[in-house]
Amino acid sequence: MTTTPTQASADTPAPPPGPAPDGPPGRAEAGRLPLADRADVGIWIGAFLRGEAARLLLTFTLFAAALVVGLIGPRLLGHLVESVKAGTTTGRVDLLALTFVAILLAHALLARAARTQATLLGERVLARTRENFVRRVLGLPLAEVESVGTGDLLSRATTDADRLNESIRQAVPRIALAAITLVFTVAAILLTSPLLTLGLVAGVPFAVLSTWWYRPRATRAYERLLAQEADVLAVTHETARGAATVEALGLGPRQVKRHGAVVDQVVRTRQRTTWLQTIWFPSLDLATMVPMALTLLIGGLAYQRGAVGLGELTAVVLYVQALGEPLNDLLTWTDELQIGNAALRRILGVDRLPRDDPRQPAATEGHAIRLEGVGFSYGPGREVLSDIDLDICPGERLAVVGASGAGKSTLGKLLTGVHHPTRGTVRIGGAEISTLPVDQLRREIVLVTQEQHVFTGTVRDNLTLAREEAPPDERLWEVLETVLLTDWARALPDGLDTEIGPGAAPVSPSAAQQLALARLLLSDPHALVLDEATALLDSTASRRVESSLAALIEGRTVISIVHRLDSVRDADRIAVMDRGRIVELGSHEELLAADGAYASLWRSWQAARHSDLRREAHTSGGTDRPPQHLAARGTDRLSARGVPPQEG
Numbered sequence: 257m258t259t260t261p262t263q264a265s266a267d268t269p270a271p272p273p274g275p276a277p278d279g280p281p282g283r284a285e286a287g288r289l290p291l292a293d294r295a296d297v298g299i300w301i302g303a304f305l306r307g308e309a310a311r312l313l314l315t316f317t318l319f320a321a322a323l324v325v326g327l328i329g330p331r332l333l334g335h336l337v338e339s340v341k342a343g344t345t346t347g348r349v350d351l352l353a354l355t356f357v358a359i360l361l362a363h364a365l366l367a368r369a370a371r372t373q374a375t376l377l378g379e380r381v382l383a384r385t386r387e388n389f390v391r392r393v394l395g396l397p398l399a400e401v402e403s404v405g406t407g408d409l410l411s412r413a414t415t416d417a418d419r420l421n422e423s424i425r426q427a428v429p430r431i432a433l434a435a436i437t438l439v440f441t442v443a444a445i446l447l448t449s450p451l452l453t454l455g456l457v458a459g460v461p462f463a464v465l466s467t468w469w470y471r472p473r474a475t476r477a478y479e480r481l482l483a484q485e486a487d488v489l490a491v492t493h494e495t496a497r498g499a500a501t502v503e504a505l506g507l508g509p510r511q512v513k514r515h516g517a518v519v520d521q522v523v524r525t526r527q528r529t530t531w532l533q534t535i536w537f538p539s540l541d542l543a544t545m546v547p548m549a550l551t552l553l554i555g556g557l558a559y560q561r562g563a564v565g566l567g568e569l570t571a572v573v574l575y576v577q578a579l580g581e582p583l584n585d586l587l588t589w590t591d592e593l594q595i596g597n598a599a600l601r602r603i604l605g606v607d608r609l610p611r612d613d614p615r616q617p618a619a620t621e622g623h624a625i626r627l628e629g630v631g632f633s634y635g636p637g638r639e640v641l642s643d644i645d646l647d648i649c650p651g652e653r654l655a656v657v658g659a660s661g662a663g664k665s666t667l668g669k670l671l672t673g674v675h676h677p678t679r680g681t682v683r684i685g686g687a688e689i690s691t692l693p694v695d696q697l698r699r700e701i702v703l704v705t706q707e708q709h710v711f712t713g714t715v716r717d718n719l720t721l722a723r724e725e726a727p728p729d730e731r732l733w734e735v736l737e738t739v740l741l742t743d744w745a746r747a748l749p750d751g752l753d754t755e756i757g758p759g760a761a762p763v764s765p766s767a768a769q770q771l772a773l774a775r776l777l778l779s780d781p782h783a784l785v786l787d788e789a790t791a792l793l794d795s796t797a798s799r800r801v802e803s804s805l806a807a808l809i810e811g812r813t814v815i816s817i818v819h820r821l822d823s824v825r826d827a828d829r830i831a832v833m834d835r836g837r838i839v840e841l842g843s844h845e846e847l848l849a850a851d852g853a854y855a856s857l858w859r860s861w862q863a864a865r866h867s868d869l870r871r872e873a874h875t876s877g878g879t880d881r882p883p884q885h886l887a888a889r890g891t892d893r894l895s896a897r898g899v900p901p902q903e904g
């Protein structure tokens with residue numbers, strides 16, 4: 257029986273998803289971006305050839321020149337042999353030898369220039385491809401990016417891009433060079449002695465048949481290999497990112513098993529590609545050895561009968577010997593090119609996803625938020641939000657409460673356009689938010705969660721990255737003050753210019769969250785959706801940050817998704833959610849008076865708080881003063897206090 261990753265138990269390693277099938281443009285497979293098809297690759301190659309025509313022409317001309325010069329060598333040696341046989345002077349031999357050295361030198365210089373051009377070409381294409389990839393990913397709908405595994409995205413942007421670079425830098429010029437060498441060498445043999453060209457024909461079936469057998473099998477294996485390598489990256493990345501959880505829950509052995517399973521798949525595919533090569537490479541050797549043997553045989557007989565001269569025979573044998581290397585190069589680098597092709601299909605695959613179309617700024621009137629008949633489901637089947645009708649006035653503070661799984665966070669994502677409703681509409685200022693350009697939407701409403709990323713850069717960069725123009729330092733210090741980060745920032749060695757983030761000065765989760773709030777203050781949206789935004793701060797800091805925020809965003813709308821009821825009383829209205837619906841809406845007092853779902857949540861909350869306080873007072877030696885951290889402990893998430901989580 258196959259298990260999906262979500263079904264996998266602790267001892268059953270979750271099998272990685274299989275390779276992405278070719279498919280029409282559309283949604284990403286779970287955890288996997290689609291692959292581009294051959295037509296997409298053709299279009300890309302066409303654009304590449306047009307865009308780089310001049311540099312390509314220069315590169316190939318240099319390679320061809322290097323080649324022609326290189327081919328003069330054997331001809332010269334043949335001439336030397338004929339001259340010595342006919343009886344020549346040492347002066348003439350010296351001259352021929354010197355010419356030979358000069359030709360070698362010219363060949364080396366031309367080959368070097370050609371390779372430099374090829375490298376420049378590869379780097380330019382790589383840079384452009386990477387930029388386009390990042391731009392395309394950033395242009396995708398957020399929900400689409402979320403549904404794709406980071407491993408797949410990372411491997412496409414890194415290892416696949418490197419492979420494409422390698423193909424362009426190495427494989428394309430090598431193949432071109434090898435093909436030109438082959439054509440010129442065969443032409444040189446034909447010119448030298450058409451009779452001796454016959455031996456070459458015997459090599460053709462070995463090269464053609466073996467390649468015809470090998471190519472499609474290798475293509476499939478390479479595509480599978482790249483997808484499996486992305487799985488390895490995904491598991492490694494997931495383990496590193498969730499290291500704390502892995503350690504806390506003792507998931508180490510499980511992750512090691514999962515890693516082992518994906519690595520095993522890579523090993524098996526590598527074994528397959530190696531096995532294919534063990535058949536193909538010997539056939540290629542035969543494709544060069546058989547012509548050589550036949551040329552010597554035919555050449556020997558022809559020489560005996562006086563049909564060819566010794567010089568001709570020497571030159572042709574040298575030419576045939578010289579054919580081996582380009583033929584091998586041509587075929588083995590075509591193999592390398594296939595890996596580049598598989599990588600390119602993965603990189604371009606991101607184009608097959610629907611893009612966030614560039615939308616025109618929409619006219620809005622005011623900043624009122626209105627949800628009408630909203631329903632939402634994450635996939636086919638169960639709706640997690642149903643029949644939501646809600647009007648939120650500008651400047652209102654609305655708290656959304658409910659048991660775990662009631663749909664609070666999903667509502668927050670719909671309000672901020674992360675997901676769009678599957679039924680009904682969400683409007684801001686009268687405009688449906690799915691029609692608003694992202695920058696206009698973000699000036700209207702922003703979602704703040706507890707997952708806040710600190711970008712590598714200075715404190716100043718981290719504060720101002722959402723702004724085109726950096727505000728003056730006084731303003732930066734002002735917002736730091738508001739989120740209680742002044743002391744932290746002053747203690748940094750270079751103040752606002754201190755490098756922070758991964759690899760630089762570490763930032764605690766709470767400081768990261770406070771920085772995010774400061775960033776938010778600077779970006780100045782009309783409405784905020786706070787989903788556990790202050791969950792990582794201790795209770796005192798959380799209250800202080802929330803009240804400074806509230807003071808500063810006076811006149812703006814704040815929708816707080818509340819998992820702990822201690823700050824809920826400050827809200828103008830409270831929306832109580834139950835199984836995806838808003839079941840009550842009103843102020844704290846109104847809802848208590850109604851004695852419904854909210855009143856019962858509030859009572860169990862209060863009871864839990866008091867019992868925690870009593871227990872703590874008892875264990876801390878009977879003092880009446882409750883310790884500070886109890887506020888946080890007594891405010892466990894609602895699901896832990898008799899309100900069962902509402903999983904579907």
Ligand SMILES: Nc1ncnc2c1ncn2[C@@H]1O[C@H](COP(=O)(O)OP(=O)(O)OP(=O)(O)O)[C@@H](O)[C@H]1O
Pocket residue numbers: 634635640658659660661662663664665666667819902903904
């Ligand atoms: N990305 C997702 N894919 C599929 N189902 C999801 C996804 N996110 C949430 N759900 C489901 O949607 C329902 C509502 O989840 P949501 O996170 O909105 O609830 P919540 O009230 O915020 O819960 P909590 O307080 O635990 O955060 C739950 O049944 C949850 O399992």
